[in-house]
Amino acid sequence: MPSNLYVSSAGAMARLTQLDLVANNIANAGTTGYKRDGAFFESVLQASLQDEEGEPIQGLPGLEFVRSHGIANDFESGSVERTGAPLDVAIHGPGFLEVQTDKGLRYTRAGSLMVNAEGTLTTRDGQAVMGEGGPIQITGTGARIEPGGEIKDDAGNELGRLKLVEFQNTAELRKEGHQRFAAGENAGPVTALNPSFLTQSLEGSNVNPVNELSTLVALQRAFDANIRTMQADDEATSRLLREIQG
Numbered sequence: 001m002p003s004n005l006y007v008s009s010a011g012a013m014a015r016l017t018q019l020d021l022v023a024n025n026i027a028n029a030g031t032t033g034y035k036r037d038g039a040f041f042e043s044v045l046q047a048s049l050q051d052e053e054g055e056p057i058q059g060l061p062g063l064e065f066v067r068s069h070g071i072a073n074d075f076e077s078g079s080v081e082r083t084g085a086p087l088d089v090a091i092h093g094p095g096f097l098e099v100q101t102d103k104g105l106r107y108t109r110a111g112s113l114m115v116n117a118e119g120t121l122t123t124r125d126g127q128a129v130m131g132e133g134g135p136i137q138i139t140g141t142g143a144r145i146e147p148g149g150e151i152k153d154d155a156g157n158e159l160g161r162l163k164l165v166e167f168q169n170t171a172e173l174r175k176e177g178h179q180r181f182a183a184g185e186n187a188g189p190v191t192a193l194n195p196s197f198l199t200q201s202l203e204g205s206n207v208n209p210v211n212e213l214s215t216l217v218a219l220q221r222a223f224d225a226n227i228r229t230m231q232a233d234d235e236a237t238s239r240l241l242r243e244i245q246g
Contacts, residue, residue: 012226014039015219021071022216025207033110033179034205036074036212073181075170078109078206080198086144087113087121090203092196095164096181099127100135103182107165109203110179115143121151121160127180129162132191136160149195164195 021037028034080090089111091097096107099122106127113129116122121129121136121143128135131151142154149162167173168188173181183189 009226009230012223012230015223015226018219019216019223022212022219026209026212026216028178029205029207029209029212031178031205032112032202033078033108034207035076035078035109035175036205036207037175038072038074071175073170073173073175074206076206078204080201080203082201084200085112086142086200087115088200088202089113089145089162090198090201091164092198095166095192095195098130098163098165099123099180100130101127101180103176105130106176106180106182107173108180111197112202113145131160132163133160136162145197145199147197147199149197162195162197164192164197165189166192 017039021039025036075094077091077093091109091111096109097111099106099108108123110123112124113121114124115138116126119138121131121138123129130136136151136159138151138153138159140153140155140157140159143151143159144154145151145162149164151159151161153159166189167183168190169186172184172187174184176182
């Protein structure tokens with residue numbers, strides 16, 4: 001493959017990755033607790049000539065291109081909307097609620113909570129929300145969440161306290177679905193000693209639809225430019241081959 005065609009195709013693939021992420025961000029602009037995704041790339045230097053083993057020959061001019069190096073999550077807080085529901089909660093500042101799933105412990109900022117048929121406090125998709133002593137069991141009536149994370153019934157009895165987990169290295173968090181994260185080995189989870197919550201409220205997505213749409217347009221134009229460059233190079237190569245054969 002000619003070097004300029006290789007560079008153009010690498011650029012087109014990078015733009016496709018970005019387009020997919022931006023489209024997903026826009027689709028989840030209304031998802032509670034959603035954190036926008038962004039791609040990051042690395043510059044790769046490929047030697048123009050290689051030895052018999054396929055290794056780059058040192059000191060020769062090279063070809064530089066881009067390739068995807070992963071997905072970065074933006075953990076900036078989203079806007080908070082008051083709902084009035086006693087078990088809705090938004091995290092004030094950094095941190096995540098800890099939930100128990102069939103894959104192990106996971107973390108979320110989607111604070112729309114409910115009580116299941118067994119009396120366990122869960123997320124809307126049925127995952128048990130962890131308190132400082134494990135899953136929280138709700139007894140009595142009128143359960144509500146206090147600003148410090150305490151859960152009390154209408155008689156003022158404390159039923160448990162939400163566990164808020166912060167991470168020393170959020171780059172080690174891997175998104176699962178739209179609202180949950182799994183923690184890598186080096187994430188460094190720490191239980192917050194003085195958690196702070198905004199009660200009867202939910203944190204929305206941190207996606208700015210206007211910014212994402214403008215980015216989508218710019219990426220589409222860049223992708224189209226890469227494709228046109230590839231087509232022009234292909235046509236030039238075809239003409240050259242016809243002239244050689246003719």
